[in-house]
Amino acid sequence: MRLLFRWLMRIAAGLVVLVVAVIALVYFLASQSLPDYDQTVKVDGLAAPVEIVRDNANVPHIFGESDPDVFFGLGYAHAQDRLWQMTVLRRTVQGRLSEIFGQRTVTVDKLLRRLDLYRLALQSVEVQDDYTKAALRAYADGVNARLAEINDEALGRGAPEMFLFNIPVAPWQPGDSLAIIKLMGLQLSGHLEEEVLRARTSLMLDDPARLSDILPDVPGSGIAALPEYAALFPGAQRFASAAPMPDDPLSPFPRRGLAGASNAWTAAPSRSASGGTLLANDPHLGFTAPAIWYLARLELANGGVIGASIPGVPAIMAGRSDRLGWGLTSSYLDDQDLYIEKLNPENPEEYLTPDGYKKFDSRPSIIDIKDAPPITLTLRWTENGPVLPGTFYGLETITPPGHVVSLSWTVLSPRDTSMSASMALMISDDVQGAIQAAERFIAPSQNLSLADRSTIAMKTIGAMPKRDARHHSQGRMPSQGWLPENRWQGRMPYSSNPEFVSPAGGLLGNTNNKIIDRPFPEHVSFVWGDTQRVHRWEKLMQDREVHTRDSFIEAQLDTISFTARSLLPLIGADLWFTGESAPEGTPERQRQIALALLAEWNGEMNEYMPEPLIYAAWLRALQKRLIADDLGPLAEEFKHVEPLFIERVYRDIDGASAWCDVKQSAPVETCTDMARLALNDALVWISERHGTALESLRWGDAHQATHDHQVLGEVPLLRYFMNIRQSTSGGDNTLQRGRSSGEDPDPFLNVHGAGYRGVYDFADPDSSVFITSTGQSGHFLSRYYDDQAQLWRRGEYIPMSLDTDLARAAAVGVTQLVPR
Incomplete structure (x- = not known):
């Protein structure tokens, strides 16, 4: 027995030693790719020395003798900190993820190949201006210099992930940067899915009038400056279920409600306490670890610029110089149209055009798949754009037999000069110069907020498709592609893009809300990203005669829900303080407690409070009950509460209260009945997920920000090192926006929000501030992860200063790049 015990101890000790050795080996191999920020590196492709000073937040301040040399330094810094992220972004847009991840990403690759974004990006290189071409080449040289250093010095393959996915990394080239911009356009797109959903919903509803309830038009004339239908073809499948889109963290295709968003607002000197202009901006994208944004300062020939860049792209996309600040918000301009293309019954390789049948422009594309045979796709294009598969956002459910669907989209331009526009914007001296520079911006369309030392402005940038006034669906649903009146007729003049300069009230802003009301075809959009946050912004701006940097920060971080304040009195009107006190532990008692909490609540979506969770669960359950019987399986597509729909129903606008009656039941249910039943549903769900002590609930427990690693975030054990989870305040409709997933079993996870925040004060530019949601490094062992x-x-x-001495004084390292 003693001998057995001795051997068991030896085996246990051996296992412990083995585990420690494995951990030590993993740590050693992973740590080899941690960059050394304090060194001198000899590199190829550099004309003169470049200095990269990293301040105490690891923000690189890059100095060189010429602008191309500075962009070389940015490429090197991006590759030091985000090589894996850059590699994955490039492979995503190339449709080559399956070479690494196998069958998991085949669907994503197929869709990206059909859109052909990478080939279009390569074609766009030649149409850039000379300054941009030089910047793109120098940036690529900087990335490749880091790749050469990794190979020469055996620096752990450049990133820990490279050990798990041992793949060759091709040299960077200028077209790769343009491709990443197009990929961002895909992540910000939402009109295509809205067209399909509107078409499917119109088929499902017995009363066509109800379409304007569940998919309402935004009322009003639009807010920017503050003051001193067409039928589908027969044969579409009314009750067909759509195949789900890829729900992989690596998929760039946004789910409905999770396309681009953002906030930006500016104040003129007349509304600023300091007498200088102010600008605040927080672009919203899906959360990842690391974030998509990377902070950087570039010292260019005409002065320094600082702000948020995207790894893989040589530009400050949102930021400031000493003279000008710029911020971006999704404009929701309708830049996508779907077309039903009629096939030739005698030859399915031809489709109908205004001039008769014509052959598709076809070519093969081979997708290599790890651990599986390659597959060959046939890519087909019409005059309108690429032909999409029926599984794409459920197109098969609205496509009649003998037809296919194609897509027109401004991102698909092979002569896309958006990169040149971004570069020109970055070096502009004033608002007017920036507006002129942005004329070359094609896609994705954005609202560009601007502030120089005396002027504020907002301009919608990006190509606005020119549509015929006779367009059958006005771009709201798929239309017949062979009819000339449905086809795009070029681009609207840049002067027709909405523009606001120096408004009399001294304040401009955008929360993805409707900014202008113009008749079709100059309408800009029928679909907008916000109908709620803008009202809270309007109040906060007008509550003060003058603003400061800190008041703009307070607005960015505001968590009061206008939606909760406006909807709760409507849906609970007949439920508040009614009936006798119910016995403890009964459902009636839980409902009374919940209503009492909500009655005293001010709408603040604070992570430590119970009321936001009760409210969010109630609204979600209510919308489910209202639409389930009318829409059937299609109801699952409405994963987020539509406040205008709830308001229309409970105000009975144009008979919208009809949604409250359950068709399949004999009694006629009232809206009060539905509110009560939905609250019961919500409380049951809360008790199962979070317990029955309503007063002890915390919104932040359900509303955790999910900064997850796209590849390793679901791997046991590794996920605890790679993912960054945080309890957060805010919600779907607060200025501090934390968009919920809408997906069971955790529908309130915070998955989409401000990965970057910046506030710029031009009375004292170096007092400006910024932040990202994770850190600068993509290496999980780095303190800057x-x-x-x-x-x-x-x-x-953190400070957003162009003071060189300040950066040097607290530098965590200085890298010298010198020509070999």
């Missing part, structure tokens, strides 16, 4: 995450969660910022 998540060092900004808790600051971001608490609503704190």
Whole structure:
């Protein structure tokens, strides 16, 4: 027995030693790719020395003798910190993820190949201006210099993920940067899915009038400056279920409600306490670890610029110089149209055009798949654009037999000069110069907020398709592609894009809300990203005669829900304080407690409070009950509460209260009945997920920000090192926006929000501040992987200064790049 015990101890000790050795080996191999920020590196492709000074937040301040040399330094810095992220972004847009991840990403690759974004990006290189071409080449040289250093010095393949996915990394080229911009356009797109959903919903509803309830037009004339239908073809499948889109973290295709968003607002000197202009901006994208944004400062020939860049792209996309600040918000301009293309019954390789049948422009494309045979796709294009598969957002459910669907989209331009526009914007001296520079911007369309030292402005940038006034669906649903009146007729003049300069009220802003009301075809859009946050912004701006940097920060971090304040009195009107006190532990008692809490609540979506969770669960359950019987399986497509729909129903606008009656039941249910039943549903769900002590609930427990690693975030054990999870305030409709997933079993996870925040004060530019949601590094062993995450969660910022001495004084390292 003693001998057995001795051997068991030896085996246990051996296993412990083995585990420690494995951990040590993994740590050693992973740590080899941690960049050394304090060194001198000899590189090829550089004309003169470049200095990269990293301040105490690891923001690189890049100095060189020429602008191309500075962009070389940015490429090198991006590759130091985000090589894996850049590699995955490039492979995504190329449709080559399956070479690494196998069958998991085949569907994503197929869809990207059909859109052909990468080939279009390569074609766009030649139409850039000379300054941009030089910047793109120099940036690529900088990335490749880092790749050469990794290979020469055996620096752990450049990133820990490279050990798990041992793949060759091709040299970077200028077209790769343009491709990433097109990929961002895909992540910001939402009109295509809206067209399909509107078509499917119109088929499902017995009363066509109800379509304007569940998919309402935004009322009003639009807010920017504050003051001193067409039938589908027969044969479409009314009750067909759509195949789900890829729900992989690597998929760039946004789910409905999770396309681009953002906030931006500006104040003129007349509305600023300091007498200088102010600008605040927080672009919203899906959360990842690391974030998509990377902070950087570039010292260019005409002065320094600082702000948020995207790894893979040589530009400051949102930021400031000493003279000009710029911010971006999704404009929701309708830049996508779907077309039903009629096949030739005698030859399915031909489709109908206004001039008769014509052959598809076809070519093969081979997708290599890890551990599986390759597959060959036939890519087909019409005059309108690429032919999409029926599984794409459920197109098969609305496509009649003998037809296919194609897509027109401004991102698909092979002569896309958006990169040149971004570069020109970055070096502009004033608002007017920036507006002129942005004329070359094609896609994705954005609202560009601007502030120089005396002027504020907002301009919608990006190509606005020119549509015929006779267009059958006005771009709201798929239309017949062979009819000339449905086809695009070029681009609207840049002067027709909405523009607001120096408004009399001194304040401009956008929360993805409707900014202008013009008749079709100059309408800009029928679909907008916000109908709620803008009202809270309007109040906060007009509550003060003058603003400061800090008041703009307070607005960015505001968590009061206008939606909760406006909807709760409607849906609970007949439920508040009614009936006798119910016995403890009964459902009636739980409902009374919930209503009592909500009655005293001010609408603040605070992570430590119970009321936001009760409210969010109630509204979600209510919308489910209202639409389930009318829409059947299609109801699952409406994963987020539509406040205008709830308001229309409970105000009975144009008979919208009809949604409250359950068709399949004999009694006639009232809207009060539905509100009560939905609250019961919500409380049952809460008790199962979070317990029955309503007063002890915390919204933040359900509303955790999911900064997850796209590849390793679901791997046991590794997920605890790679993912950054945080309890957060805010919600779907607050200025501090934390868009919920809408997906069971955790529908309130915070998956989409401000990965970057910046506030710029041109009375004292170096007092400006910014922050990202994670950190600068993509290496999970780096102290800079998540060092900004808790600051971001608490609503704190880091200095955004162009003071060179300040950067040097607190530098964590200085890298010298010298020509070999």
